[in-house]
Amino acid sequence: MDLTFSPQESAFRDELRGWLADNQPDPKPVEGGEDAEFTWRRDWQRRLYEAGWAAPHWPTEYGGRGASMTESAIYFEEVGRARVPYAANVLGLLLGGPTLMAWGTPEQKERHLAPILSAEEIWCQGFSEPDAGSDLAALKTRAVQDGDEWVISGQKVWTSGAQYSKWCMLVARTDSEVAKHKGLTYFLMDMEQEAVQVRPLRQITGESEFNELFIEEARIPESNIVGGVGNGWKVALTTLMNERAGLGFALQIRLRQLLDDVIAIAADRGLLSDPLYADSLAELHIRCESIRLLAWKGLTDTERYGQPGPEGSLVKWLWSDTNQRLTQLAADIVGADALTIGTSWSYELMRARGNTIEGGTTEVLKNIVAERVLGLPRLKASA
Amino acid sequence: MDFGLSDDQRQIQQTAHELLGERASFERVRVHAEAGSTDEALWTELCELGWPGIAVAEAHGGQGLGRIELSILCEELGRSVAAVPFLPSVLAATMIEQAGSPEQQERWLPELASGQITGAVGLAGDGGEELVIGAAGAAVIVLVGEDRTARLLTPEQAQLSPVASIDPTRSSARVGAAADAGEELGGDVSRGVDCALVAVSSELVGVCSRALEMTVAYVKERRQFGVPVGAYQAVSHRCAQMLLDTEQARSTAAFAAWAADSDPARLPEAAAMAKAAASDAGREVTAGAIQMHGGIGFTWEADVHWLYKRAQVDAVLLGGAKAHRARLAAILANARVLA
Numbered sequence: 001m002d003l004t005f006s007p008q009e010s011a012f013r014d015e016l017r018g019w020l021a022d023n024q025p026d027p028k029p030v031e032g033g034e035d036a037e038f039t040w041r042r043d044w045q046r047r048l049y050e051a052g053w054a055a056p057h058w059p060t061e062y063g064g065r066g067a068s069m070t071e072s073a074i075y076f077e078e079v080g081r082a083r084v085p086y087a088a089n090v091l092g093l094l095l096g097g098p099t100l101m102a103w104g105t106p107e108q109k110e111r112h113l114a115p116i117l118s119a120e121e122i123w124c125q126g127f128s129e130p131d132a133g134s135d136l137a138a139l140k141t142r143a144v145q146d147g148d149e150w151v152i153s154g155q156k157v158w159t160s161g162a163q164y165s166k167w168c169m170l171v172a173r174t175d176s177e178v179a180k181h182k183g184l185t186y187f188l189m190d191m192e193q194e195a196v197q198v199r200p201l202r203q204i205t206g207e208s209e210f211n212e213l214f215i216e217e218a219r220i221p222e223s224n225i226v227g228g229v230g231n232g233w234k235v236a237l238t239t240l241m242n243e244r245a246g247l248g249f250a251l252q253i254r255l256r257q258l259l260d261d262v263i264a265i266a267a268d269r270g271l272l273s274d275p276l277y278a279d280s281l282a283e284l285h286i287r288c289e290s291i292r293l294l295a296w297k298g299l300t301d302t303e304r305y306g307q308p309g310p311e312g313s314l315v316k317w318l319w320s321d322t323n324q325r326l327t328q329l330a331a332d333i334v335g336a337d338a339l340t341i342g343t344s345w346s347y348e349l350m351r352a353r354g355n356t357i358e359g360g361t362t363e364v365l366k367n368i369v370a371e372r373v374l375g376l377p378r379l380k381a382s383a
Numbered sequence: 384m385d386f387g388l389s390d391d392q393r394q395i396q397q398t399a400h401e402l403l404g405e406r407a408s409f410e411r412v413r414v415h416a417e418a419g420s421t422d423e424a425l426w427t428e429l430c431e432l433g434w435p436g437i438a439v440a441e442a443h444g445g446q447g448l449g450r451i452e453l454s455i456l457c458e459e460l461g462r463s464v465a466a467v468p469f470l471p472s473v474l475a476a477t478m479i480e481q482a483g484s485p486e487q488q489e490r491w492l493p494e495l496a497s498g499q500i501t502g503a504v505g506l507a508g509d510g511g512e513e514l515v516i517g518a519a520g521a522a523v524i525v526l527v528g529e530d531r532t533a534r535l536l537t538p539e540q541a542q543l544s545p546v547a548s549i550d551p552t553r554s555s556a557r558v559g560a561a562a563d564a565g566e567e568l569g570g571d572v573s574r575g576v577d578c579a580l581v582a583v584s585s586e587l588v589g590v591c592s593r594a595l596e597m598t599v600a601y602v603k604e605r606r607q608f609g610v611p612v613g614a615y616q617a618v619s620h621r622c623a624q625m626l627l628d629t630e631q632a633r634s635t636a637a638f639a640a641w642a643a644d645s646d647p648a649r650l651p652e653a654a655a656m657a658k659a660a661a662s663d664a665g666r667e668v669t670a671g672a673i674q675m676h677g678g679i680g681f682t683w684e685a686d687v688h689w690l691y692k693r694a695q696v697d698a699v700l701l702g703g704a705k706a707h708r709a710r711l712a713a714i715l716a717n718a719r720v721l722a
Contacts (some may be wrong), residue, residue, distance in 0.1 A: 001392075001451060001641050002385045009384075070384060267719055278712035279705060285715060286635065286656045286708070293634040297386040304385060314627050363616075369626060370619035374599050379614040 003296075005070070012071045013078060019051060020082040028085070034207060038164050041088035045119035048087060054117050055093045057246065062101065062113045069303045073249045073296070080253030091161060092116035092123030094247060096169055099239045103186075103227035112167070112188070124165035126156040126189065126213060127236060134364045136171075137180045137233060141215065143172040143187065148222045150174075152189065156213040158358075162198045163211060165191050169239060170220075171232045184232030188224040195219070205350040206341075248315055252291050255323055258348065259288055262330045271333060280329055287322040291315055310373040317365045320355035327352040386637065388455070395452055399459040402428075407465035409686040415466035416551040416689060421520075422466040426498065435472050436496025439480060443492035450578060450643040453477075454585035454636065461589025461697075464689045466552040468501045470586055471517025474579045474701075475502025478525040481575035482533060482568040491523050491535075504579060505558060506701065507534070512542065516696060518556035519545035525568065526560060527701065533572045536565035550692040577654035578643050580701055584636040584654075584661035587697050591629040591664050594672035594690045598622060601676055618675060625668045632657075632664035652714050659707040665694035 005013070025044040029036040048054040057072035058064025067075065079086075087093055097116050100109055115121035132139035141154025152172055162168070168189040175183035189196070195218035200208035227235035263272070263281055271277040298311030327348045331338040338345040356362045370376040388396060406425050415422045429435070438453040439445025446452075453473060460469050476495040479487055479502075494500040500522035505515030507526040518524055524541060527533045541560040548555040568575070599622055602613030612618050639653035646653075669691040673680040680687050698704070 001388065001637065003638065003641050003645070005384060263715060263719070267716060272712060272716045275709065279708050282655075282659070282708035282711040282715070285711060286660055287631075289638070289656055290631040290634055290660065293386075293638055294630060296384055297634060300384050300386055304387060310626065310630065314630055318627060318631070363620075366620040366623040367616070369623040370613075370616075374595075374619075374622055374626060375603070376599065376613040376619045376622060377603060377611045379610065379616070 005074070009068075009070055009074060012067070013074045016053065016075060016078045017082075019053060020078060020084065023047060023051065024082075025084050038088060038161075041085045042119045042122075044085055045087040045089055049118045054087060054119075055097065058093075058097060058113075058117070059101070062097070062109070063117045069299050072246050073299055076246045076249035077253050080250035080257070083257070086250075087119065088164070089116055089119045089122050090247075091125050091169075092121070092167075095125060095239045095242050096123040096167070098242045099169065099186075099235060100226065102238050103231075103235050105223075107223065108188070108226065115166075121166040122161060122164045123167045123169065124159050124162045124191070125239070126159055126162075126168040126170040127239075128158045129155055130157055134361060136236070137184070139171060139173060139184070141170070141172045142176075143174045143185060143220070145174075146219075150185075150187065150220045150222065150225075152187070152195075152215050152218045152220060154215050156215070157201070158210045159198075159213050160210045162191065162213055163200060163208075167191065168196075168213070169226075171236050174229055174232075178230075181233045182230060184236070185229050186226040186232040186235035187220045188226060189215075189218060189220050190224075193218055203350075204353060205347060248295055248319065251319055251323075252288070252295055255291070255319065255326065256288055258323075258330070259284055259326055262326065262333055265330075266333050269333065277329075277333065284322060284326050284329065287318060287325075291319050291322065294318070310369060313360075313365045313368050313373070316360060317362055317369075320352075320362060323355050324352045388451070392452060392455060396455045396459065399434075399456055400462075402432075403459055403463040403465060407463040409689070412464055412466055412552060412689055413686070419547065419551055419554075420466070421468060421554070425465060426467040426469075429467060429469065430498025433496075435469065435476065435498045438473070439476055439492055439496040443480070443488055443496060445476075445492070445496040450581055450640045451637075453582055454640040457582045457585035458589035458592075461586035461693070462593040464552050464590070464593075464693050468503075468517045468520070468553060470582065470697075471503040471515075471521065471553065472498070472501040473582055474504040474517075475521070475523055475525055477578045477582060478504055478527070478533060478568060478572075478575040479523075479535065481578055482570040482572040483535070484569055487535060487566065487568065494522070504701070508559065512544070512557035512559035514546070514548060514555055515558040516548065516550075516553055516555045516700060518543060518558050519554035524558060526558065527572070527576055531573045531576060533568040533575065534560065534565045535568055536560055540565045548696060550689075550696040552689060552693065553696075555696075574647070574650065576701065577639075577650045580654040580658040580707075581636065581639045581643055583697055583700050584632065584639065584657040587661035587665040587694060588629065588633045588636050590690050590694050590697070591625070591632060591661075591668040594669045594687060594694075595622070595625045595629055597687060597690075598625065598672045598675045605677070612677075621671050621675060625671045628664040628667050632661040635660045652711065655707040655711040655714065658702065659704040659711065662698040662704040662707070665698045669694040 056065040056067040056075050060066045129139045143150045143152050170187045170189040173183050174185040195216050197214040199212045266272050294311045295315045334345050337343045433446050436445030437448050441447040479491050502523045503515050503517035503521040504525045505513050507528045524536045541558050543556045543558050545556045602618050603611050605612050635657040639657035642649045642653040672687045679685050
């Protein structure tokens with residue numbers, strides 16, 4: 001057991017930390033709403049890109065640094081610590097790029113990887129549907145072949161960033177005669193066509209991070225199929241496996257910062273010597289450290305032994321629950337600010353409710369832990 | 384960064400696991416628990432293998448290995464709930480080695496390391512008599528005060544009345560002593576206590592993981608309404624929660640054991656986190672084990688109650704979760720003042 005970083009890993013951290021100290025993003029725009037904020041994030045990604053920091057986990061041949069998993073986690077820790085925005089094309093960098101590297105044709109890699117990295121083309125993920133959330137393989141969006149094109153019709157939901165996207169990672173049903181996992185195909189859909197309508201969904205925070213997609217006979221060339229017809233489930237799993245890789249470390253640091261801020265306010269208000277607040281804050285500190293330890297254990301075990309342990313699902317479950325508890329406790333400690341629109345505290349209080357739903361609900365994570373980690377039997381679903 | 388054990392450590396773990404699997408079956412635990420006796424044959428064997436002295440310096444007759452190696456044995460013995468005085472005795476050795484004078488170390492460590500005598504550690508009550516696990520039969524007792532001072536006593540220097548605790552796999556006694564009885568441990572008592580907390584936490588991790596393992600096996604087998612009860616989410620989600628609690632305890636205990644050897648500045652924080660997490664997990668996971676076993680889990684016949692009882696006693700040993708969260712909050716507040 002050695003819970004220290006190697007000289008090479010420390011050098012990586014120092015270099016990045018130095019760069020971030022010298023290269024702060026412009027101030028977040030106060031006017032112009034989400035569009036202005038997106039432009040700001042896009043500009044920031046360009047600067048990361050120009051310095052070679054947009055996606056250090058990508059291989060060098062595609063413009064990354066070939067960073068190890070540990071270095072990649074360090075990257076997200078430092079990005080979180082520096083409180084800089086996430087790169088605009090986060091889904092392309094984390095999900096789309098790695099999925100193409102695993103399954104894409106040479107032409108697809110040649111065409112798409114560079115514009116993902118530079119934020120020239122933004123990517124979104126068209127998986128979930130109104131009737132296919134946790135049960136993704138039940139999706140109904142249909143793709144029908146027409147010469148060397150496919151014609152797509154259906155509806156997608158929870159599509160983050162669709163309003164800014166050029167490309168959509170779309171999973172559609174190409175064969176309804178076979179078992180539900182087997183009839184799926186993974187497409188790259190050009191969002192810039194009349195047949196694709198984007199309608200923003202307003203969240204309880206008031207903002208619109210995600211959208212509904214209405215697709216009526218959109219056309220996709222055969223050459224934009226990833227991984228072959230009927231192979232969509234496997235390709236989608238590659239995307240989903242990348243979903244929380246790395247980003248979790250940024251979330252853990254964000255949680256840490258929020259907790260430190262709450263502790264600072266509690267100290268200023270003399271609440272640290274109140275045993276009830278002290279007990280709650282200490283419990284949150286333990287959870288926060290457990291998340292850090294479990295996340296690193298999961299990552300380094302995978303890196304060294306090739307086998308991920310049960311930590312992935314546990315970390316997401318524990319993080320989301322802890323963030324909710326923390327933002328709730330902050331409302332007691334911070335007071336009026338936490339209930340006033342426009343403060344970061346009120347935003348976090350609202351936003352945290354999504355944490356136990358997005359990227360796998362806590363209920364589904366518990367099922368995954370029970371079935372795949374503990375080996376418990378699955379209750380047969382009724383037809 | 385690597386959370387894995389070294390080859391040597393893995394070897395220790397495997398040997399301990401196999402040996403206790405054979406020699407400390409629940410049948411054997413039950414015999415000794417019901418008789419209220421120590422498993423002398425097993426204890427003798429463990430002493431011959433040098434277990435009580437695993438973390439004691441070679442100069443004092445031990446094996447001179449680290450806190451991680453000690454944690455491995457604590458965890459395996461926690462899994463087995465074997466009726467041996469290992470934990471109380473290594474807690475005493477830990478306190479004396481970390482916080483004792485050279486004379487005190489010379490006087491007590493060789494015999495504690497060889498298992499010739501046993502020891503015990505408890506909290507000094509303010510005037511009252513505290514329950515001290517392993518104190519009945521111990522040749523040396525360390526009482527730790529709230530201000531992290533500690534006194535070393537022989538049984539003759541204390542008022543000691545053996546009692547039956549709810550955990551019948553270990554002896555215990557109510558111990559009282561005058562404030563100036565025995566000798567003071569003059570060294571780094573705080574480090575001694577923190578190292579002791581790591582050992583107790585590791586035992587609790589073992590208790591949790593055995594309780595979870597038994598529960599998972601049971602709910603896969605037990606059928607109602609035509610399906611294994613483990614297929615119901617009310618049951619499977621509780622099992623998932625038991626795993627999460629166990630893994631939180633495991634990760635914080637591992638961090639604390641590592642910090643004790645390799646990052647002493649973080650040990651106070653790490654030990655408080657570990658004991659708080661392990662105390663809560665121990666209670667929750669073993670309670671869950673009884674509940675998920677249903678009626679049979681509440682019977683004397685089923686073995687889960689040995690784990691529940693061990694967890695209850697360990698959870699308060701050297702301070703419970705709330706006490707350690709209070710310590711942790713003080714450490715956090717202090718770190719803010721210093722920063």
